[in-house]
Protein backbone atom coordinates (compact mmCIF):
# COMPACT_ATOMS: atom_id res chain seq x y z
CA UNK A 1 0.00 0.00 0.00
CA UNK A 2 2.74 2.40 1.01
CA UNK A 3 4.63 1.62 -2.12
CA UNK A 4 1.60 2.28 -4.16
CA UNK A 5 1.27 5.76 -2.74
CA UNK A 6 4.90 6.69 -2.81
CA UNK A 7 5.74 5.38 -6.22
CA UNK A 8 4.50 7.64 -9.01
CA UNK A 9 1.79 5.79 -10.84
CA UNK A 10 1.85 6.10 -14.58
CA UNK A 11 -1.30 5.57 -16.54
CA UNK A 12 -1.01 3.59 -19.73
CA UNK A 13 -2.37 4.98 -22.93
CA UNK A 14 -5.19 2.47 -22.83
CA UNK A 15 -6.07 3.48 -19.29
CA UNK A 16 -6.16 7.12 -20.21
CA UNK A 17 -8.35 6.50 -23.21
CA UNK A 18 -10.72 4.34 -21.19
CA UNK A 19 -10.88 7.00 -18.51
CA UNK A 20 -11.60 9.73 -21.01
CA UNK A 21 -14.30 7.66 -22.66
CA UNK A 22 -15.93 7.17 -19.28
CA UNK A 23 -15.81 10.91 -18.55
CA UNK A 24 -17.43 11.59 -21.94
CA UNK A 25 -20.12 9.00 -21.40
CA UNK A 26 -20.97 10.14 -17.90
CA UNK A 27 -20.96 13.89 -18.49
CA UNK A 28 -22.73 13.93 -21.85
CA UNK A 29 -25.02 11.13 -20.70
CA UNK A 30 -26.12 13.08 -17.62
CA UNK A 31 -26.79 16.16 -19.69
CA UNK A 32 -28.75 14.25 -22.32
CA UNK A 33 -30.71 12.35 -19.67
CA UNK A 34 -31.68 15.58 -17.96
CA UNK A 35 -32.94 17.02 -21.23
CA UNK A 36 -34.86 13.81 -21.87
CA UNK A 37 -36.54 14.14 -18.47
CA UNK A 38 -37.37 17.74 -19.26
CA UNK A 39 -38.89 16.97 -22.63
CA UNK A 40 -41.01 14.20 -21.15
CA UNK A 41 -42.15 16.44 -18.30
CA UNK A 42 -40.49 14.49 -15.52
CA UNK A 43 -38.58 17.35 -13.96
CA UNK A 44 -41.13 18.55 -11.45
CA UNK A 45 -43.43 21.51 -11.83
CA UNK A 46 -41.16 23.68 -13.94
CA UNK A 47 -38.76 21.75 -16.16
CA UNK A 48 -37.27 24.98 -17.48
CA UNK A 49 -36.13 26.18 -14.11
CA UNK A 50 -34.93 22.70 -13.23
CA UNK A 51 -32.75 22.61 -16.35
CA UNK A 52 -31.36 26.10 -15.85
CA UNK A 53 -30.39 25.14 -12.35
CA UNK A 54 -29.00 21.76 -13.37
CA UNK A 55 -26.80 23.12 -16.13
CA UNK A 56 -25.69 26.20 -14.19
CA UNK A 57 -24.87 24.37 -10.97
CA UNK A 58 -23.07 21.54 -12.70
CA UNK A 59 -21.07 23.95 -14.83
CA UNK A 60 -19.80 25.41 -11.57
CA UNK A 61 -19.17 21.98 -10.06
CA UNK A 62 -17.17 21.01 -13.14
CA UNK A 63 -15.27 24.29 -12.98
CA UNK A 64 -14.33 23.48 -9.39
CA UNK A 65 -13.20 20.00 -10.37
CA UNK A 66 -11.20 21.40 -13.29
CA UNK A 67 -9.45 23.82 -10.96
CA UNK A 68 -8.71 20.97 -8.60
CA UNK A 69 -6.82 18.99 -11.23
CA UNK A 70 -3.49 20.78 -11.17
CA UNK A 71 -3.09 20.94 -7.37
CA UNK A 72 -4.15 17.31 -7.23
CA UNK A 73 -1.62 16.34 -9.85
CA UNK A 74 1.07 18.08 -7.87
CA UNK A 75 0.24 16.47 -4.56
CA UNK A 76 -0.81 13.00 -5.61
CA UNK A 77 1.69 10.58 -6.95
CA UNK A 78 0.00 10.52 -10.30
CA UNK A 79 0.82 13.47 -12.51
CA UNK A 80 -1.04 11.91 -15.40
CA UNK A 81 -4.40 13.16 -14.19
CA UNK A 82 -3.36 16.48 -15.74
CA UNK A 83 -4.29 14.89 -19.02
CA UNK A 84 -7.94 15.11 -17.98
CA UNK A 85 -7.93 18.82 -17.37
CA UNK A 86 -8.70 19.97 -20.88
CA UNK A 87 -11.54 17.47 -21.20
CA UNK A 88 -13.14 18.65 -17.95
CA UNK A 89 -12.72 22.25 -19.00
CA UNK A 90 -14.53 21.55 -22.25
CA UNK A 91 -17.47 20.16 -20.31
CA UNK A 92 -17.63 23.32 -18.20
CA UNK A 93 -18.12 25.10 -21.50
CA UNK A 94 -20.63 22.54 -22.78
CA UNK A 95 -22.77 22.80 -19.64
CA UNK A 96 -22.57 26.60 -19.65
CA UNK A 97 -23.63 26.74 -23.30
CA UNK A 98 -26.57 24.42 -22.60
CA UNK A 99 -27.48 26.75 -19.74
CA UNK A 100 -27.61 29.69 -22.14
CA UNK A 101 -29.55 27.68 -24.72
CA UNK A 102 -32.15 26.64 -22.14
CA UNK A 103 -32.48 30.28 -21.17
CA UNK A 104 -32.96 31.45 -24.75
CA UNK A 105 -35.11 28.66 -26.11
CA UNK A 106 -37.14 27.52 -23.12
CA UNK A 107 -37.10 30.36 -20.59
CA UNK A 108 -37.49 33.30 -22.98
CA UNK A 109 -38.88 31.07 -25.75
CA UNK A 110 -37.09 32.87 -28.53
CA UNK A 111 -38.40 36.30 -27.64
CA UNK A 112 -35.33 38.02 -29.12
CA UNK A 113 -36.28 41.52 -28.12
CA UNK A 114 -36.76 40.36 -24.54
CA UNK A 115 -33.36 38.66 -24.74
CA UNK A 116 -31.77 41.88 -25.96
CA UNK A 117 -33.34 44.00 -23.25
CA UNK A 118 -32.55 41.47 -20.53
CA UNK A 119 -28.90 41.39 -21.58
CA UNK A 120 -28.70 45.16 -21.58
CA UNK A 121 -30.63 45.79 -18.40
CA UNK A 122 -29.84 42.94 -16.06
CA UNK A 123 -26.43 43.07 -14.44
CA UNK A 124 -26.45 39.41 -13.41
CA UNK A 125 -27.08 38.34 -16.99
CA UNK A 126 -24.25 40.56 -18.24
CA UNK A 127 -21.94 39.05 -15.66
CA UNK A 128 -22.95 35.54 -16.75
CA UNK A 129 -22.39 36.47 -20.36
CA UNK A 130 -18.88 37.78 -19.61
CA UNK A 131 -18.08 34.53 -17.84
CA UNK A 132 -19.33 32.58 -20.81
CA UNK A 133 -17.24 34.70 -23.19
CA UNK A 134 -14.14 33.87 -21.20
CA UNK A 135 -15.05 30.18 -21.32
CA UNK A 136 -15.51 30.45 -25.07
CA UNK A 137 -12.11 32.03 -25.55
CA UNK A 138 -10.47 29.35 -23.46
CA UNK A 139 -12.27 26.60 -25.30
CA UNK A 140 -11.29 27.71 -28.79
CA UNK A 141 -7.67 28.08 -27.73
CA UNK A 142 -7.55 24.79 -25.89
CA UNK A 143 -6.04 22.75 -28.74
CA UNK A 144 -2.52 21.51 -28.17
CA UNK A 145 -1.32 22.95 -31.47
CA UNK A 146 -2.61 26.41 -30.65
CA UNK A 147 -1.20 26.19 -27.19
CA UNK A 148 2.28 25.61 -28.63
CA UNK A 149 1.90 28.43 -31.11
CA UNK A 150 0.72 30.91 -28.49
CA UNK A 151 3.57 30.21 -26.12
CA UNK A 152 3.47 32.34 -22.98
CA UNK A 153 0.44 34.24 -24.12
CA UNK A 154 -1.55 31.02 -23.79
CA UNK A 155 -0.91 30.91 -20.07
CA UNK A 156 -1.84 34.57 -19.62
CA UNK A 157 -5.07 34.03 -21.51
CA UNK A 158 -5.96 30.92 -19.56
CA UNK A 159 -5.35 32.66 -16.26
CA UNK A 160 -8.65 34.37 -17.00
CA UNK A 161 -10.30 31.24 -15.62
CA UNK A 162 -9.92 32.80 -12.17
CA UNK A 163 -11.75 35.90 -13.32
CA UNK A 164 -14.38 33.62 -14.81
CA UNK A 165 -14.79 31.81 -11.50
CA UNK A 166 -15.44 35.05 -9.67
CA UNK A 167 -17.86 36.27 -12.33
CA UNK A 168 -19.80 33.03 -12.25
CA UNK A 169 -20.16 33.16 -8.48
CA UNK A 170 -21.25 36.77 -8.70
CA UNK A 171 -23.85 35.73 -11.28
CA UNK A 172 -25.02 32.92 -9.00
CA UNK A 173 -25.32 35.10 -5.90
CA UNK A 174 -27.03 37.86 -7.82
CA UNK A 175 -29.61 35.50 -9.31
CA UNK A 176 -30.92 34.59 -5.86
CA UNK A 177 -33.62 36.44 -3.98
CA UNK A 178 -31.65 36.54 -0.75
CA UNK A 179 -27.97 36.96 0.03
CA UNK A 180 -27.80 34.28 2.69
CA UNK A 181 -28.18 31.21 0.54
CA UNK A 182 -26.44 28.37 -1.20
CA UNK A 183 -23.92 30.51 -3.14
CA UNK A 184 -22.13 31.30 0.12
CA UNK A 185 -20.92 27.71 0.23
CA UNK A 186 -19.66 28.08 -3.32
CA UNK A 187 -17.74 31.23 -2.45
CA UNK A 188 -16.12 29.32 0.39
CA UNK A 189 -15.09 26.48 -1.93
CA UNK A 190 -13.73 29.01 -4.42
CA UNK A 191 -11.71 30.64 -1.67
CA UNK A 192 -10.23 27.29 -0.75
CA UNK A 193 -9.30 26.69 -4.38
CA UNK A 194 -7.83 30.13 -4.90
CA UNK A 195 -5.96 30.58 -1.64
CA UNK A 196 -3.03 28.25 -2.41
CA UNK A 197 -2.65 30.09 -5.70
CA UNK A 198 -2.75 33.56 -4.27
CA UNK A 199 0.91 34.39 -4.92
CA UNK A 200 0.69 33.18 -8.49
CA UNK A 201 -2.49 35.10 -9.08
CA UNK A 202 -0.96 38.26 -7.68
CA UNK A 203 2.00 38.02 -10.04
CA UNK A 204 -0.09 37.15 -13.07
CA UNK A 205 -2.44 40.00 -12.67
CA UNK A 206 0.31 42.42 -11.89
CA UNK A 207 -0.43 43.06 -8.22
CA UNK A 208 2.96 41.75 -7.26
CA UNK A 209 5.12 43.82 -4.93
CA UNK A 210 8.00 43.36 -7.29
CA UNK A 211 6.18 45.25 -9.94
CA UNK A 212 7.79 48.50 -10.99
CA UNK A 213 6.20 51.64 -9.62
CA UNK B 214 -53.46 54.86 21.53
CA UNK B 215 -53.43 52.16 18.89
CA UNK B 216 -51.02 49.39 19.66
CA UNK B 217 -48.21 49.05 17.15
CA UNK B 218 -48.32 45.77 15.29
CA UNK B 219 -46.07 43.28 17.00
CA UNK B 220 -45.49 39.74 15.82
CA UNK B 221 -46.88 37.60 18.55
CA UNK B 222 -48.87 34.45 19.00
CA UNK B 223 -46.63 31.48 19.57
CA UNK B 224 -48.70 28.37 19.49
CA UNK B 225 -47.74 25.85 22.09
CA UNK B 226 -46.73 22.26 21.66
CA UNK B 227 -49.26 19.62 20.99
CA UNK B 228 -49.62 15.96 20.64
CA UNK B 229 -47.57 14.52 17.86
CA UNK B 230 -48.11 11.02 19.15
CA UNK B 231 -50.25 9.97 16.26
CA UNK B 232 -47.61 10.90 13.80
CA UNK B 233 -44.88 9.15 15.74
CA UNK B 234 -46.88 5.99 15.87
CA UNK B 235 -47.49 6.30 12.17
CA UNK B 236 -43.84 6.77 11.40
CA UNK B 237 -42.86 3.83 13.55
CA UNK B 238 -45.30 1.68 11.73
CA UNK B 239 -43.82 2.78 8.45
CA UNK B 240 -40.35 2.01 9.67
CA UNK B 241 -41.48 -1.47 10.57
CA UNK B 242 -43.13 -2.00 7.21
CA UNK B 243 -40.07 -0.70 5.50
CA UNK B 244 -37.79 -3.04 7.35
CA UNK B 245 -39.95 -5.86 6.06
CA UNK B 246 -39.49 -4.53 2.56
CA UNK B 247 -43.07 -3.51 1.91
CA UNK B 248 -42.79 0.19 1.33
CA UNK B 249 -40.01 0.37 -1.22
CA UNK B 250 -41.81 -0.63 -4.36
CA UNK B 251 -44.95 1.42 -3.85
CA UNK B 252 -42.95 4.47 -2.87
CA UNK B 253 -40.87 4.16 -6.01
CA UNK B 254 -43.98 4.16 -8.12
CA UNK B 255 -45.42 7.09 -6.22
CA UNK B 256 -42.27 9.06 -6.90
CA UNK B 257 -42.34 9.00 -10.62
CA UNK B 258 -43.19 12.68 -10.88
CA UNK B 259 -39.72 13.53 -9.64
CA UNK B 260 -36.79 13.52 -11.98
CA UNK B 261 -34.31 11.13 -10.56
CA UNK B 262 -36.46 8.91 -8.45
CA UNK B 263 -33.68 6.90 -6.92
CA UNK B 264 -32.42 9.83 -4.89
CA UNK B 265 -35.76 10.67 -3.32
CA UNK B 266 -36.23 9.30 0.12
CA UNK B 267 -39.06 6.92 0.14
CA UNK B 268 -40.26 7.61 3.68
CA UNK B 269 -42.92 10.04 2.58
CA UNK B 270 -46.55 9.56 1.73
CA UNK B 271 -48.03 12.35 -0.33
CA UNK B 272 -50.27 14.62 1.72
CA UNK B 273 -53.93 13.69 1.74
CA UNK B 274 -56.35 16.48 2.52
CA UNK B 275 -59.88 16.22 3.85
CA UNK B 276 -62.61 16.89 1.31
CA UNK B 277 -64.41 20.20 1.86
CA UNK B 278 -67.95 21.29 1.13
CA UNK B 279 -68.22 24.41 -0.97
CA UNK B 280 -70.13 26.17 -3.70
CA UNK B 281 -68.69 26.56 -7.19
CA UNK B 282 -69.12 28.77 -10.24
CA UNK B 283 -68.00 31.98 -8.62
CA UNK B 284 -68.17 34.97 -10.96
CA UNK B 285 -64.56 35.64 -9.96
CA UNK B 286 -63.23 32.32 -11.24
CA UNK B 287 -61.19 32.09 -14.40
CA UNK B 288 -61.80 29.50 -17.09
CA UNK B 289 -58.13 29.20 -17.98
CA UNK B 290 -56.46 25.80 -17.86
CA UNK B 291 -55.60 24.81 -14.30
CA UNK B 292 -52.16 23.90 -13.06
CA UNK B 293 -52.18 20.23 -12.06
CA UNK B 294 -52.43 19.43 -8.35
CA UNK B 295 -48.98 17.78 -8.32
CA UNK B 296 -47.36 20.95 -9.58
CA UNK B 297 -49.31 23.24 -7.25
CA UNK B 298 -48.19 21.18 -4.27
CA UNK B 299 -44.57 20.51 -5.21
CA UNK B 300 -43.34 23.91 -6.38
CA UNK B 301 -43.62 26.38 -3.53
CA UNK B 302 -41.89 29.39 -2.10
CA UNK B 303 -42.25 28.95 1.64
CA UNK B 304 -38.84 29.88 3.01
CA UNK B 305 -39.81 28.72 6.50
CA UNK B 306 -39.06 25.26 5.13
CA UNK B 307 -36.07 26.14 2.93
CA UNK B 308 -35.34 28.31 -0.09
CA UNK B 309 -35.55 25.63 -2.76
CA UNK B 310 -38.95 25.27 -4.37
CA UNK B 311 -38.96 21.57 -3.58
CA UNK B 312 -38.14 22.11 0.11
CA UNK B 313 -41.67 22.89 1.33
CA UNK B 314 -43.09 19.70 -0.16
CA UNK B 315 -40.25 17.79 1.42
CA UNK B 316 -40.16 19.32 4.89
CA UNK B 317 -43.55 20.87 5.61
CA UNK B 318 -45.09 17.57 6.71
CA UNK B 319 -43.55 18.36 10.09
CA UNK B 320 -45.96 21.23 10.58
CA UNK B 321 -48.72 20.63 13.11
CA UNK B 322 -51.63 22.60 11.73
CA UNK B 323 -54.31 21.04 13.89
CA UNK B 324 -54.82 22.35 16.55
CA UNK B 325 -54.49 25.92 15.30
CA UNK B 326 -55.45 29.35 16.42
CA UNK B 327 -56.04 32.38 14.26
CA UNK B 328 -56.53 35.62 16.17
CA UNK B 329 -58.04 38.76 14.75
CA UNK B 330 -57.31 41.76 16.95
CA UNK B 331 -55.80 45.24 17.00
CA UNK B 332 -58.16 48.10 16.15
CA UNK B 333 -61.35 46.07 16.25
CA UNK B 334 -64.46 46.19 18.35
CA UNK B 335 -64.82 42.49 18.55
CA UNK B 336 -61.60 40.44 18.60
CA UNK B 337 -62.11 37.01 17.08
CA UNK B 338 -60.30 33.76 17.69
CA UNK B 339 -60.82 30.88 15.30
CA UNK B 340 -59.70 27.38 16.17
CA UNK B 341 -58.93 24.74 13.58
CA UNK B 342 -62.52 23.57 13.13
CA UNK B 343 -63.80 27.15 13.10
CA UNK B 344 -61.57 27.89 10.15
CA UNK B 345 -63.38 25.30 8.09
CA UNK B 346 -66.91 25.73 9.45
CA UNK B 347 -67.63 29.33 10.42
CA UNK B 348 -68.16 30.79 6.95
CA UNK B 349 -69.66 29.09 3.96
CA UNK B 350 -66.87 28.05 1.63
CA UNK B 351 -66.67 28.65 -2.07
CA UNK B 352 -64.28 27.70 -4.82
CA UNK B 353 -62.33 30.46 -6.54
CA UNK B 354 -60.18 29.60 -9.50
CA UNK B 355 -57.54 32.30 -9.51
CA UNK B 356 -54.42 33.10 -11.44
CA UNK B 357 -51.37 33.32 -9.18
CA UNK B 358 -48.51 35.43 -10.48
CA UNK B 359 -45.20 35.01 -8.68
CA UNK B 360 -42.78 37.93 -8.54
CA UNK B 361 -40.26 35.55 -10.14
CA UNK B 362 -42.21 35.76 -13.42
CA UNK B 363 -43.98 32.42 -13.38
CA UNK B 364 -47.67 31.84 -12.81
CA UNK B 365 -50.22 29.15 -12.09
CA UNK B 366 -54.00 28.77 -12.16
CA UNK B 367 -55.24 27.35 -8.87
CA UNK B 368 -58.69 26.37 -7.62
CA UNK B 369 -58.72 27.62 -4.03
CA UNK B 370 -61.45 26.88 -1.53
CA UNK B 371 -62.10 29.55 1.06
CA UNK B 372 -64.10 32.54 2.18
CA UNK B 373 -63.78 36.27 1.62
CA UNK B 374 -61.55 37.97 4.16
CA UNK B 375 -64.22 40.68 4.32
CA UNK B 376 -66.56 38.27 6.12
CA UNK B 377 -64.06 37.70 8.87
CA UNK B 378 -63.19 41.38 9.17
CA UNK B 379 -66.85 42.35 9.35
CA UNK B 380 -67.30 39.97 12.22
CA UNK B 381 -64.37 41.60 14.02
CA UNK B 382 -65.77 45.09 13.30
CA UNK B 383 -62.81 47.36 12.49
CA UNK B 384 -62.74 50.60 14.48
CA UNK B 385 -62.85 53.84 12.52
CA UNK B 386 -59.11 54.36 13.06
CA UNK B 387 -58.22 51.10 11.34
CA UNK B 388 -56.56 51.71 7.98
CA UNK B 389 -54.41 48.65 7.42
CA UNK B 390 -54.47 44.93 8.05
CA UNK B 391 -51.33 43.16 9.24
CA UNK B 392 -50.86 39.41 8.85
CA UNK B 393 -48.45 37.08 10.53
CA UNK B 394 -47.32 33.52 9.83
CA UNK B 395 -46.75 30.96 12.54
CA UNK B 396 -43.38 31.15 14.28
CA UNK B 397 -42.35 27.68 15.38
CA UNK B 398 -38.68 26.88 14.73
CA UNK B 399 -39.07 23.35 16.06
CA UNK B 400 -41.20 22.51 13.05
CA UNK B 401 -40.02 25.12 10.55
CA UNK B 402 -36.39 24.44 9.76
CA UNK B 403 -35.90 27.77 8.03
CA UNK B 404 -36.73 29.61 11.25
CA UNK B 405 -34.16 27.54 13.04
CA UNK B 406 -31.25 28.45 10.83
CA UNK B 407 -30.64 31.70 9.04
CA UNK B 408 -28.94 29.77 6.30
CA UNK B 409 -31.82 27.40 5.59
CA UNK B 410 -34.34 30.23 5.86
CA UNK B 411 -32.56 32.51 3.39
CA UNK B 412 -31.65 35.10 6.03
CA UNK B 413 -35.27 36.20 6.34
CA UNK B 414 -36.38 37.63 9.66
CA UNK B 415 -39.23 35.50 11.03
CA UNK B 416 -42.12 35.41 11.62
CA UNK B 417 -43.10 36.31 8.08
CA UNK B 418 -45.38 39.33 8.05
CA UNK B 419 -47.52 40.88 5.36
CA UNK B 420 -50.05 43.66 5.07
CA UNK B 421 -52.86 45.15 3.05
CA UNK B 422 -54.69 48.43 3.06
CA UNK B 423 -58.11 47.95 4.66
CA UNK B 424 -59.96 48.59 1.39
CA UNK B 425 -57.79 45.98 -0.35
CA UNK B 426 -58.50 43.53 2.42
CA UNK B 427 -62.23 44.17 2.15
CA UNK B 428 -62.29 43.64 -1.61
CA UNK B 429 -64.41 40.62 -2.57
CA UNK B 430 -61.49 39.11 -4.51
CA UNK B 431 -59.41 38.86 -1.35
CA UNK B 432 -59.74 35.32 -0.10
CA UNK B 433 -58.81 33.38 3.02
CA UNK B 434 -58.13 29.95 1.60
CA UNK B 435 -58.43 26.72 3.57
CA UNK B 436 -58.27 24.35 0.64
CA UNK B 437 -57.03 23.63 -2.83
CA UNK B 438 -58.56 21.33 -5.42
CA UNK B 439 -61.50 20.73 -3.09
CA UNK B 440 -59.46 19.36 -0.18
CA UNK B 441 -57.86 20.98 2.84
CA UNK B 442 -54.54 22.71 2.16
CA UNK B 443 -51.32 20.73 2.23
CA UNK B 444 -48.85 22.29 4.69
CA UNK B 445 -46.52 23.35 1.87
CA UNK B 446 -49.32 25.53 0.51
CA UNK B 447 -49.94 27.20 3.86
CA UNK B 448 -52.16 24.92 5.93
CA UNK B 449 -54.50 25.38 7.59
CA UNK B 450 -55.32 28.88 6.37
CA UNK B 451 -53.65 31.37 4.07
CA UNK B 452 -54.37 34.60 2.31
CA UNK B 453 -54.89 34.78 -1.47
CA UNK B 454 -54.73 38.19 -3.16
CA UNK B 455 -54.81 37.37 -6.86
CA UNK B 456 -53.93 40.81 -8.24
CA UNK B 457 -50.71 41.03 -6.24
CA UNK B 458 -47.46 39.10 -6.51
CA UNK B 459 -47.55 35.75 -4.74
CA UNK B 460 -45.44 36.78 -1.76
CA UNK B 461 -48.32 38.96 -0.51
CA UNK B 462 -50.46 35.84 -0.12
CA UNK B 463 -49.09 34.92 3.28
CA UNK B 464 -49.32 31.29 4.41
CA UNK B 465 -50.20 29.52 7.67
CA UNK B 466 -51.60 32.66 9.26
CA UNK B 467 -51.89 32.92 13.06
CA UNK B 468 -52.70 36.58 13.48
CA UNK B 469 -54.54 39.31 11.66
CA UNK B 470 -54.28 42.72 13.31
CA UNK B 471 -55.96 45.94 12.23
CA UNK B 472 -53.68 48.95 12.49
CA UNK B 473 -53.66 52.65 11.73
CA UNK B 474 -50.17 52.56 10.18
CA UNK B 475 -48.78 50.73 7.21
CA UNK B 476 -47.44 47.50 8.71
CA UNK B 477 -43.98 46.15 7.92
CA UNK B 478 -43.85 43.43 5.28
CA UNK B 479 -41.17 40.76 5.09
CA UNK B 480 -39.83 41.15 1.55
CA UNK B 481 -39.97 44.90 1.73
CA UNK B 482 -37.86 44.80 4.87
CA UNK B 483 -35.37 42.52 3.13
CA UNK B 484 -34.99 44.51 -0.10
CA UNK B 485 -37.15 47.60 -0.27
CA UNK B 486 -35.91 48.59 -3.72
CA UNK B 487 -37.14 45.28 -5.12
CA UNK B 488 -40.37 44.63 -3.21
CA UNK B 489 -42.80 47.34 -2.26
CA UNK B 490 -45.73 47.31 0.14
CA UNK B 491 -48.29 47.23 -2.66
CA UNK B 492 -46.69 44.66 -4.95
CA UNK B 493 -49.51 44.86 -7.46
CA UNK B 494 -48.84 42.80 -10.56
CA UNK B 495 -47.68 45.39 -13.07
CA UNK B 496 -46.07 44.55 -16.43
CA UNK B 497 -44.72 48.08 -16.71
CA UNK B 498 -42.71 48.09 -13.52
CA UNK B 499 -39.82 45.65 -13.77
CA UNK B 500 -38.13 43.94 -10.91
CA UNK B 501 -34.62 45.45 -10.83
CA UNK B 502 -33.20 42.09 -11.85
CA UNK B 503 -35.73 40.84 -14.37
CA UNK B 504 -38.59 41.91 -16.59
CA UNK B 505 -42.19 41.66 -15.39
CA UNK B 506 -43.67 42.19 -18.85
CA UNK B 507 -44.29 38.50 -19.41
CA UNK B 508 -44.47 35.30 -17.43
CA UNK B 509 -44.28 31.56 -17.90
CA UNK B 510 -47.55 29.82 -17.12
CA UNK B 511 -46.92 26.54 -15.36
CA UNK B 512 -49.58 24.14 -16.55
CA UNK B 513 -49.31 20.73 -18.12
CA UNK B 514 -46.53 20.02 -20.56
CA UNK B 515 -42.78 19.64 -20.45
CA UNK B 516 -39.87 21.59 -21.82
CA UNK B 517 -41.46 22.35 -25.15
CA UNK B 518 -44.65 23.83 -23.73
CA UNK B 519 -44.96 27.28 -25.27
CA UNK B 520 -46.04 28.84 -22.04
CA UNK B 521 -44.67 32.37 -22.09
CA UNK B 522 -47.58 34.79 -21.98
CA UNK B 523 -48.00 38.50 -21.52
CA UNK B 524 -48.44 39.70 -17.96
CA UNK B 525 -51.60 41.75 -17.47
CA UNK B 526 -52.05 44.78 -15.26
CA UNK B 527 -53.35 43.63 -11.85
CA UNK B 528 -52.85 40.09 -13.15
CA UNK B 529 -55.96 40.64 -15.27
CA UNK B 530 -58.16 41.60 -12.28
CA UNK B 531 -59.04 45.02 -13.66
CA UNK B 532 -61.88 45.46 -11.18
CA UNK B 533 -59.38 46.48 -8.50
CA UNK B 534 -58.11 49.45 -10.52
CA UNK B 535 -60.40 51.95 -8.70
CA UNK B 536 -58.57 51.17 -5.44
CA UNK B 537 -55.50 52.87 -6.88
CA UNK B 538 -57.03 55.55 -9.01
CA UNK B 539 -54.97 58.53 -7.88
CA UNK B 540 -51.78 56.64 -7.18
CA UNK B 541 -48.55 56.60 -9.11
CA UNK B 542 -48.06 52.87 -9.35
CA UNK B 543 -44.44 53.02 -10.41
CA UNK B 544 -43.67 54.87 -7.24
CA UNK B 545 -45.89 52.70 -5.03
CA UNK B 546 -44.82 49.38 -6.53
Ligand code: HEM
Nearest residue numbers: 053056057059060096100103125128129131132168172175
Ligand atom coordinates in the same frame (compact mmCIF):
# COMPACT_ATOMS: atom_id res chain seq x y z
C1 HEM C 1 -25.05 34.26 -21.24
C2 HEM C 1 -24.81 33.70 -20.13
C3 HEM C 1 -25.77 33.33 -19.05
C4 HEM C 1 -27.12 33.58 -18.92
C5 HEM C 1 -28.04 34.33 -19.88
C6 HEM C 1 -27.55 32.98 -17.68
C7 HEM C 1 -28.85 33.03 -17.19
C8 HEM C 1 -29.24 32.53 -15.98
C9 HEM C 1 -30.57 32.57 -15.46
C10 HEM C 1 -31.77 33.19 -16.16
C11 HEM C 1 -30.56 31.99 -14.26
C12 HEM C 1 -31.77 31.72 -13.39
C13 HEM C 1 -31.98 32.69 -12.31
C14 HEM C 1 -33.17 32.25 -11.50
O1 HEM C 1 -34.28 32.27 -12.02
O2 HEM C 1 -32.97 31.86 -10.36
C15 HEM C 1 -29.22 31.58 -13.99
C16 HEM C 1 -28.82 30.95 -12.84
C17 HEM C 1 -27.57 30.38 -12.70
N1 HEM C 1 -26.52 30.43 -13.59
FE1 HEM C 1 -26.49 31.40 -15.34
N2 HEM C 1 -26.47 32.39 -17.09
C18 HEM C 1 -25.37 32.58 -17.89
C19 HEM C 1 -24.07 32.12 -17.68
C20 HEM C 1 -23.74 31.25 -16.67
C21 HEM C 1 -22.46 30.59 -16.56
C22 HEM C 1 -21.32 30.74 -17.53
C23 HEM C 1 -22.55 29.81 -15.43
C24 HEM C 1 -21.54 28.87 -14.81
C25 HEM C 1 -20.48 28.42 -15.35
C26 HEM C 1 -23.84 30.02 -14.83
C27 HEM C 1 -24.27 29.44 -13.67
C28 HEM C 1 -25.49 29.67 -13.08
C29 HEM C 1 -25.89 29.14 -11.81
C30 HEM C 1 -25.08 28.24 -10.91
C31 HEM C 1 -27.19 29.59 -11.57
C32 HEM C 1 -28.05 29.34 -10.34
C33 HEM C 1 -28.83 28.10 -10.46
C34 HEM C 1 -29.67 27.89 -9.22
O3 HEM C 1 -30.29 28.85 -8.76
O4 HEM C 1 -29.69 26.77 -8.73
N3 HEM C 1 -24.54 30.89 -15.61
N4 HEM C 1 -28.43 31.91 -15.06
